[in-house]
Amino acid sequence: MKQLLILILLVAVTMSSKAQNYKFGKVSKEELAQKQHPIDSSASAAVLYKNENIYFEFTDERGFVQRRQIHERIKIYNKDGFDFATEKIFLYQAGAGSKEKLTGLKGYTYNLVNGKIEKDKLKKEGIFEEDATDFIEINTITMPNVNEGCVIEFTYDVISPFLTIDDIVFQYNIPVDKLDLRIASPEYYVYNKKVNPRAFYYPNIKSTVENKSATYKRTVQNNQASRSVKNYSSGTFEYKVNVLSANETNIPSLKGEAYAGNMNNYRAKMSLELSAILNNYGAVEKSFSSNWENVSKSIYDESDFGNQLNRSGFFKEDIQSLVASVNDDFQKGFALQTFVKSKVKWNGLYGFRAQKGIRKAYKEGEGNVADINLLLIAMLRSQGVNANPVLVSTKNNGIPLFPTRKGFNYVICMVENQDSYALFDATEMYSMVNVLPQRALNWQGRVIKDDGTSGWVSLRPSGKSTESTSLNVKINEDFTINGKVRRNISDHLALSYRKSNTGISTDEHRKRLEKNKGDIEVSNIDYKNDTDITQPIRLSYDYTLSDGIDDIGGNLYFSPMFFMATKESPFKLEERQYPIDFSFPFEDKYVINIMIPDGYQVESLPENGAYEFKDNDAKFTYIIKESGKFLQLNISLEMNASFINSDDYKVFKDFYEKIVEKQSEQVVLKKV
Incomplete structure (x- = not known):
């Protein structure tokens, strides 16, 4: 039944896309009235239509000049989609006379107000130019009067003296309803194409050959009576054009997954490499094929x-x-x-x-x-x-x-x-x-x-970064707990911590330490080696926790990791397309000492346990014991492999869920 509903939706969206008018300025009331995306209800925005047309135009001054024409229409569903009302256009330059030029830029924002379409024009104050580097100029356009439910539309043309064709992006972080692509290059320029093999969406790209003609005007020098006279001759020449085209509908969004690394590595895109320039006879005049x-x-x-x-x-x-x-x-x-x-x-x-x-x-x-x-x-x-x-x-x-x-x-x-x-x-x-x-x-x-x-x-680190935490716990008569935390942090984990926390105020540091830890108050923060990178970070603080223990029928129930426990696994998906990338190997270690309060004794403890993933690529150990007036807990998570293939995801997901479950197991203290 579920598959039938999805099929009906796909057919409906496809039929709707055929009926829509994609001509610039022809935004419909139906597009503006749409409350959510018909296939991806979680989408904050969607590309309703994109047309990218790349071709080479012959000029007498420069020969073939590349032109890239863009027309894009985007639906904004909610405030999270407002970022898609900003477009960045990158223009490249390589010295005087070799610079890309932006022309024909225009845009509108459409809103449905009292059943009528109102549009606001993109003005000069919404266009910003900046030199990102000596070679790149960025033109940023920010559309006016952006509201939830609006549709934005813009078009522009980039004239380029360069033969390099930018990567063609098929997949975005939002769904694309319809995409039309056409790349037409003269037979004299040979491009190798390659679609990203790591992508999970593969577009249907067609290759055809067309005949084309161009006119030229040439200067002819004649010497008459010892003076030079300029004459002009003109003509037409025929050549072939290699065309790559794609007409895609319902391209899914590229959705991030926990610890997937850079999602751009998995984006559906096509790269075109200029491998050779041919002469009029089809022979290689200049080769760019390289290694x-x-x-x-x-x-x-x-x-x-x-x-x-x-x-x-x-x-x-x-x-x-x-x-x-x-x-x-x-x-x-x-x-x-x-x-x-x-x-x-x-x-x-x-x-x-x-x-x-x-x-x-x-x-x-x-x-x-x-x-x-x-x-x-x-x-x-x-x-x-x-x-x-x-x-x-x-x-x-x-x-x-x-x-x-x-x-x-x-x-x-x-x-x-x-x-x-x-x-x-x-x-x-x-x-x-x-x-x-x-x-x-x-x-x-x-x-x-x-x-x-x-x-x-x-570039992948081979040595493990470590974080060692000790936690002392005293249970008070009102069942609050207090004690001290000491943490040592090294290598990449230390680099990350220093970047986030060195130089901030003590009050801000305290707020960050308290975040997502329940009803806790942190005090007496001591942050050592914050700038001495030759030493591990040494961090300590006192704490008081008010919601760590449950008193049920005179017995005390609590997780012995308290606010240090991992509450839920970040790996929730049943299926995963992308590998897990932790960037570097690491080890988290905890030593927790809990003082058993007077008048109580241990009723039950979690069982000791150890879990292993794929030949010691990851290992988790959990050891708890009673020693006199204390409970002593030693926990270690070793992530020896920083990269987990998607084929191993289900096994790793199960491994990690066991860790979370183990950390939530409770100690029971019985009143004597």
């Missing part, structure tokens, strides 16, 4: 990358005393990483190319990722350390589908010493040796040696 070795070498040969690594005169005197007595290369890496952090602040911009150049960044005290980490590598090389850059694609950049320079947007430092290596990132204030910020922990990076050779290196 990662060639891509890496071409990046290394750039003046704002490889050339930066041989500069040292402007800092050499400043660093000699820092490493003069240091013999270990990894310790030199840490010392110089600390120095770079103190001298050059990260401006928040990514990129593997130096934005300012390492000299200027050093003098001005600010730079992008490449300015900072290439500076660190240059310093290390000046001291005879085997240091090399590692190209990275950050988590929000996804994993590249082709060997292409666009596949990277970040760079870090790698130091090799005999058979081992260490990774460094001086952009992150609280990073350590081999403790990179999570944005850079994306599968693997490409290290480029000073001789131009390159290879892959794993």
Whole structure:
């Protein structure tokens, strides 16, 4: 019955999409009156229609010029969908005359007021321009008068002198009712296409060939009576066009799942790689087909990358005393990483190319990722350390589908010493040796040696980050409890905690410690090693909890983990499409000591237990015992594998649910 209802809905939506008028400006009352999405009732917004038309237009001045025409209509169901009323348009530039241009931008917001359609026009004050980098300009459009139930619509055209075609995105974080795509490229440009193999939605893309003609006008020079006279000749030439098209309906939204990592890695999209330019006879005039070795070498040969690594005169005197007595290369890496952090602040911009150049960044005290980490590598090389850059694609950049320079947007430092290596990132204030910020922990990076050779290196941490917690518990006569918590936190867990809590007020820190822990009051917070990254964080505080114990018929019932227990599993789905990605291995350990109050004795305790997932990829142990006037509890969760395949999800889900269930089991104290 359920499957029949879904089928009826799909047919109804498909028939409705055929009946709709998608011409710009023809928004209907039916679209405005729609209260929720007919298939995905949880959607806060939906793309009612998107048309993306990419083609190449012949001009006498530039030859073939790329044009990308966009028309999009979006329904906003509730306030959570208001973000979709803002569109960012990225324009690329590569110097004077080589810049993309935005034209034909117009947009309207439609609202249904007293049964009538009212529309508000996108005005200049709703359009903002900013230079994100030296190569990218962002035009942000914010639609006017956005309300629950409204429909927004916009259209624009990007004229580009570049042959590179941006990735085509089919799947969004909201459902797409209808999408029409057409890409028409002249036969002279050969593109390889690849649809993301990690995606769970696969569009139907058709390939056809069409005939086309273009006119040209050519200047002819004639010499008459010793003076040059310009004449013009014109003509028409025929050529073929390779067309990729897709007409998709009811594309499901890309919904996040707990600990899935970067969802962009699973988004349905198509990449087009320019592999060759052909001449009029069909022969290869220029080949762009490449491999990662060639891509890496071409990046290394750039003046704002490889050339930066041989500069040292402007800092050499400043660093000699820092490493003069240091013999270990990894310790030199840490010392110089600390120095770079103190001298050059990260401006928040990514990129593997130096934005300012390492000299200027050093003098001005600010730079992008490449300015900072290439500076660190240059310093290390000046001291005879085997240091090399590692190209990275950050988590929000996804994993590249082709060997292409666009596949990277970040760079870090790698130091090799005999058979081992260490990774460094001086952009992150609280990073350590081999403790990179999570944005850079994306599968693997490409290290480029000073001789131009390159290879892959794993970015996934192998060592475990740990958090150890001790909890002392005293049960009072009014059945409140109080005591002290002590926590030690190391490595990636410490980096994350420092980023969130270092520098905030004590009052704000207290509120965060109390959040989601029931009726608790925290006091006497002692936060040590908040900025000393060479040491684990040491945190302690006193607490009073009012709702931790139930008195039923004179017996006391409580979970011995109290507010430390995991209340529910984040893995609720019966089926899961995406892997679980914890980013790094970790271990959580708890030692809890509970003083048995006078007049009570132990009636029952939870059973000791141990659970294991897939050959020790994860392990949970629970040991509780009575020792004199105390109950002693030792708990440990070891996550030795940070990446769990979706095929193992059901087994892992069961493993984790057992952990949550075990932590909720209760101690019973009987009144004597």
